[in-house]
Amino acid sequence: MVRADFALHLAEDRADIDISGPEFNFVRSIRVYDVRHAWQRESGEDGDCNRSATVVLGSYGTQGDFSWSTSSPAALPAAHVGLEGWGEHCPGIWHRSVFVEWRDYSGTYGFEQVNY
Numbered sequence: 001m002v003r004a005d006f007a008l009h010l011a012e013d014r015a016d017i018d019i020s021g022p023e024f025n026f027v028r029s030i031r032v033y034d035v036r037h038a039w040q041r042e043s044g045e046d047g048d049c050n051r052s053a054t055v056v057l058g059s060y061g062t063q064g065d066f067s068w069s070t071s072s073p074a075a076l077p078a079a080h081v082g083l084e085g086w087g088e089h090c091p092g093i094w095h096r097s098v099f100v101e102w103r104d105y106s107g108t109y110g111f112e113q114v115n116y
Contacts, residue, residue, distance in 0.1 A: 015064030029103040031077075032058035038073055038083055039094045049090035077101050079111050 019027055033055060040051035057071040073086050080099045085091040101111040 019064050020062050026105045028060050030060055031101050033099040035097045037096055040090055041092045042090045
């Protein structure tokens, strides 16, 4: 007999059914970009451009296992807004957001962005 808390733990780490087939590609298409911070500004007498960013990408594996990996502002999808001008002529930018993108079962692209 499997303890209920053990079974719940297994279900939380991955899907509790086999989702490795192509009919579940929509799950693996989900990408979560966490822009924990991204800023740039000119500073100093020489107008040096200082920038800093922490961006992580969350994605789902073959069986629905979710993991985070290091990413960058350059990897953000074109639909993401808030970092226009990043790396160019140093406009002042301060940005934080979570951006989620996916393709549904028919291949239609969708996304949501929450700035915070």
